[in-house]
Amino acid sequence: MMSVFEAAWVIARRDFVAQVYSRNFVLFLIAPILLFGFAVFVGSQTERVGNQPVVALVTDSATADALNIARTRLVAATSDTAFPEFRALNPAEDVRVQARALLADEEAAYSAVLSGTLERPVLTGPERVDEFTGRRVQLVVEEARRTAALEAARAQPRGGPIVRDVTQNAAGNLQMLRRLLARLGQTLIFTVTIMLATLSLSTLVEEKSNKIIEVLAAAVPLDSVFLGKLLAMLGISLVGLSVWSGIAGLAFTFAGLATDWVNLPDVSPAIGWPAWIALLLLYYAANFMVLASLFLGIGAQASNIREIQTISMPVVLLQLMVLLLAMNAIGGENETLAWAAYLVPFSSPLAMAAYGAQYEALWPHLLALAWQAFWVFVIIRLSARLFRATVLKSASGGSFLGFLRPWRRRTDAA
Amino acid sequence: MRAGLALEAHGLVKSFDGNPAVRGIDLAVPEGAIYGILGPNGAGKTTTLRMLLGIIEPDSGHRVLLGHERPLEAARIVGYLPEERGLYPAMSTREAIAFMGALRGLPLETGRKRAEILLRENGLGDYVDKPIKSLSKGMAQTIQLFGTIVHKPKLVVLDEPFSGLDAINQGRLEHLIRDEAAAGTTVIFSTHVIHHAERLCERIAIIAGGRIRFEGPVSEARDRLRPQVRLKTRNADGAWRGALPGDAAEAGGHWQFELPKAGIEPLLKALIDGGAGIEELSIERRGLHDAFVAIAGEAAAREMETGMAADLGEAA
Numbered sequence: 001m002m003s004v005f006e007a008a009w010v011i012a013r014r015d016f017v018a019q020v021y022s023r024n025f026v027l028f029l030i031a032p033i034l035l036f037g038f039a040v041f042v043g044s045q046t047e048r049v050g051n052q053p054v055v056a057l058v059t060d061s062a063t064a065d066a067l068n069i070a071r072t073r074l075v076a077a078t079s080d081t082a083f084p085e086f087r088a089l090n091p092a093e094d095v096r097v098q099a100r101a102l103l104a105d106e107e108a109a110y111s112a113v114l115s116g117t118l119e120r121p122v123l124t125g126p127e128r129v130d131e132f133t134g135r136r137v138q139l140v141v142e143e144a145r146r147t148a149a150l151e152a153a154r155a156q157p158r159g160g161p162i163v164r165d166v167t168q169n170a171a172g173n174l175q176m177l178r179r180l181l182a183r184l185g186q187t188l189i190f191t192v193t194i195m196l197a198t199l200s201l202s203t204l205v206e207e208k209s210n211k212i213i214e215v216l217a218a219a220v221p222l223d224s225v226f227l228g229k230l231l232a233m234l235g236i237s238l239v240g241l242s243v244w245s246g247i248a249g250l251a252f253t254f255a256g257l258a259t260d261w262v263n264l265p266d267v268s269p270a271i272g273w274p275a276w277i278a279l280l281l282l283y284y285a286a287n288f289m290v291l292a293s294l295f296l297g298i299g300a301q302a303s304n305i306r307e308i309q310t311i312s313m314p315v316v317l318l319q320l321m322v323l324l325l326a327m328n329a330i331g332g333e334n335e336t337l338a339w340a341a342y343l344v345p346f347s348s349p350l351a352m353a354a355y356g357a358q359y360e361a362l363w364p365h366l367l368a369l370a371w372q373a374f375w376v377f378v379i380i381r382l383s384a385r386l387f388r389a390t391v392l393k394s395a396s397g398g399s400f401l402g403f404l405r406p407w408r409r410r411t412d413a414a
Numbered sequence: 415m416r417a418g419l420a421l422e423a424h425g426l427v428k429s430f431d432g433n434p435a436v437r438g439i440d441l442a443v444p445e446g447a448i449y450g451i452l453g454p455n456g457a458g459k460t461t462t463l464r465m466l467l468g469i470i471e472p473d474s475g476h477r478v479l480l481g482h483e484r485p486l487e488a489a490r491i492v493g494y495l496p497e498e499r500g501l502y503p504a505m506s507t508r509e510a511i512a513f514m515g516a517l518r519g520l521p522l523e524t525g526r527k528r529a530e531i532l533l534r535e536n537g538l539g540d541y542v543d544k545p546i547k548s549l550s551k552g553m554a555q556t557i558q559l560f561g562t563i564v565h566k567p568k569l570v571v572l573d574e575p576f577s578g579l580d581a582i583n584q585g586r587l588e589h590l591i592r593d594e595a596a597a598g599t600t601v602i603f604s605t606h607v608i609h610h611a612e613r614l615c616e617r618i619a620i621i622a623g624g625r626i627r628f629e630g631p632v633s634e635a636r637d638r639l640r641p642q643v644r645l646k647t648r649n650a651d652g653a654w655r656g657a658l659p660g661d662a663a664e665a666g667g668h669w670q671f672e673l674p675k676a677g678i679e680p681l682l683k684a685l686i687d688g689g690a691g692i693e694e695l696s697i698e699r700r701g702l703h704d705a706f707v708a709i710a711g712e713a714a715a716r717e718m719e720t721g722m723a724a725d726l727g728e729a730a
Contacts, residue, residue: 022504207500210500210503211500212501214498214500215496215514218489393430393470
C-alpha cells in the first residue's frame with residue numbers, strides 16, 4: 001500500500017497538471033489582475049470627482065477671500081479632503097431665500113450655504129450639517145478671524161516654527177505602524193485565501209459526477225484524496241500568487257514606486273522583513289489548508305453544483321467572521337479575544353501573521369504552525385470519515401489514527 | 415487465510431439505512447481462477463465486491479485479500495473496474511491509464527509506456543493522445559479496463575464488465591480475461607449475463623437476495639440437475655409410453671424428461687421392446703441457466719433474462 005503522502009502526491013500531481021494546463025487557468029490568472037486594474041481605475045476616478053461637501057459662500061468678496069485663504073492654509077496642514085470645498089457666489093437681496101434656493105438646486109448640489117460676515121457668520125443647511133460640515137466650517141472661520149485680527153493689529157504670531165529634533169524611532173509611531181503592517185498582512189492573506197479556498201468547495205464534485213471516486217477509493221486511502229486535492233489547490237494558488245506578485249512588482253517598478261518601497265525601513269515588522277515575509281507565506285499556506293480542508297469536507301457532501309452554490313454564502317460569511325476575530329488580536333486590547341484568535345484554528349494563521357509584525361519572539365510561530373498543521377490533519381481525517389460514512393455509505397472509516405498505519409509499520413519494521 | 419486462495423470472505427453483512435443488502439456472504443476464490451459472481455440486479459453483487467475491496471466496510475464479517483485483512487494494503491496488486499465507469503474526460507487515453515496505474519503504485523513513466531503498448535496491441539494505437547471525452551462509451555470502457563490491469567495486478571475485480579459493450583468488444587474482453595488468467599492473475603467478475611460466466615468461469619457464486627445460493631465449480635452447478643433426454647418416435651402411441659418417466663412432457667413432437675437415475679439403457683430397452691420406433695434420442699447436459707433457475711429460483715432467473723435481453727439489445 002502506498003503511504004497517504006505518496007498517494008496524495010499522485011492525486012495532487014494529476015489535479016495540478018489538469019488545472020494548470022486547462023484554458024480556464026489563464027482566466028484564473030488574468031481575472032484578479034483585471035479586477036485590481038478596474039478597482040484602481042474606478043478608485044482614481046472617484047478621487048478625481050471628489051467626495052467632500054461643497055459649501056456656497058454667499059458673502060461679500062473680502063469675506064469670501066479671507067475664508068478661502070484660511071481654508072487653503074488649513075488644507076496645506078492637513079489634506080485637501082479634510083475641509084469642504086468653498087464656492088463663492090454674489091449675495092442676492094434676500095440671502096435667506098437665496099440660500100434655500102441654492103440648497104434646492106440639484107445640479108449644484110450644495111451641502112450648506114455660509115452667509116453673513118466673519119463676525120456674524122450664518123450657516124444654512126440641514127441639521128446634519130452641524131455635525132459634519134459645520135465643525136470644519138467653524139475651524140475655517142476661526143482661522144480667518146485669527147488672521148484678520150493679526151492683520152488689524154499689524155502683528156505677527158509670537159514664536160517661530162517647530163524645531164525638528166530627529167530620532168530613529170518613536171515607540172508610539174512604531175507600534176502604530178506595526179499594527180498597520182499587521183492589518184495589511186492579515187488583509188493580504190485573507191483576500192488571497194477568500195479568492196482561492198472557496199474553490200475547494202467544488203473540487204470533489206468532478207470525481208463524484210464522473211464516478212471516479214470509486215476508482216480512487218478502491219486504490220488509495222480517502223485521506224490521501226482529500227490531502228492531494230488540497231495540495232494541488234495550494235500549488236495552483238502559489239503559482240497564481242507568484243504570477244500576480246511578479247506583475248505587481250513590474251507595475252511598481254514602472255511606476256517608480258519600487259524605490260519608495262525599499263525606503264521603508266522605519267516600518268519594519270518586529271521580526272524583520274525577511275522573516276515576516278517568510279511567515280506570511282507560511283501562514284498563507286496554513287490559512288489556505290485549514291479553511292480549504294473545511295470547505296473541501298463540506299463540499300464533498302454536496303452532490304451537485306447547485307448545492308455547492310447554496311453553501312458558498314455561509315462559507316464566505318464564516319471567513320469574514322474569522323477575519324474579524326483575527327483583527328482583534330492586533331494590539332491585544334482584549335486579551336481573551338486575542339487568545340481566542342490565536343487558538344481558533346481558522347483565525348490562528350491570520351492572528352499569528354499579525355503577531356509577527358508586532359512582536360519579536362519566533363518560537364510562538366513554531367507552536368502556531370504545528371497547531372495549525374494538527375488541525376489540517378484533524379479536519380481532513382474527519383472529512384474523509386464523514387465522506388466514507390455518508391457518500392460511500394460505509395459503516396466506518398477505520399480508526400482515527402489509521403492515517404499513520406503505514407508509517408507506524410515502517411517504524412516497527414525498522 | 416487458507417493456502418492457495420486469492421480471496422476469502424466469511425459472514426459479510428451490509429445494510430443501507432436499515433435495508434439489508436448482503437446477508438452473510440462466504441467466498442473462497444482460488445489463486446489464478448476466473449471466478450464469476452452471478453445474480454440478478456439488486457442481488458448484492460456490487461455491494462459484495464465493494465466490501466471485498468474495502469471501498470465500504472461490512473457491518474460484520476471479515477475478508478482476506480491476497481493475504482491482507484485490510485484490502486487497501488493489497489491495493490498495489492489489485493485491479494478494480496467498477497460498475498459505474500469513471501475517467502477524467504480531459505485526460506488523454508495514455509495519461510488516464512498511467513494515472514490509474516500510478517494510483518496503484520506504478521511509476522508514471524512506466525505506466526505511460528505500458529499504456530502505449532496496451533493501446534497498440536489492442537488496435538487503439540491511434541488513440542494514444544486522444545482525450546477520453548472524444549471516445550465512444552465502449553472505447554472509454556476499454557481504456558478503463560486497461561487502467562485496471564496496467565500495473566500487472568495479481569487479482570482483478572471487474573464489476574459487470576460486459577455491460578454496455580457491443581458484441582465485438584465483449585469478445586475482446588473475454589479474450590483479455592482469458593489472457594490475464596493464463597498469466598496467473600486471479601479474475602473475479604460479476605455479471606447478470608449467464609453465458610459470459612458459462613464460457614469463462616471455472617468457479618462461480620450465485621447470489622440472490624443478498625445470500626450465496628451456490629458456490630463452487632460451474633460443472634458442479636450443472637451437475638445439480640440431471641441431464642435432459644430428448645426423444646422423437648415414429649409411433650405416437652403404444653406400450654412404450656408406459657416406460658416414459660413421470661416428468662416426461664411432449665412439445666413439438668419431441669418428448670423431454672430428465673435422465674432416469676437408473677441410466678439410459680433400461681429405458682432404451684423398454685422403448686424398443688414397446689415398439690416406439692426411435693427416430694431421435696439425445697442426452698443433453700443441462701446449461702448453467704437451468705442450474706441457475708434451479709438454484710436461485712424462477713423469479714431471479716427472470717430478472718437475469720430481463721437484464722440479459724437489455725444487454726443484448728444494447729450490444730446489437
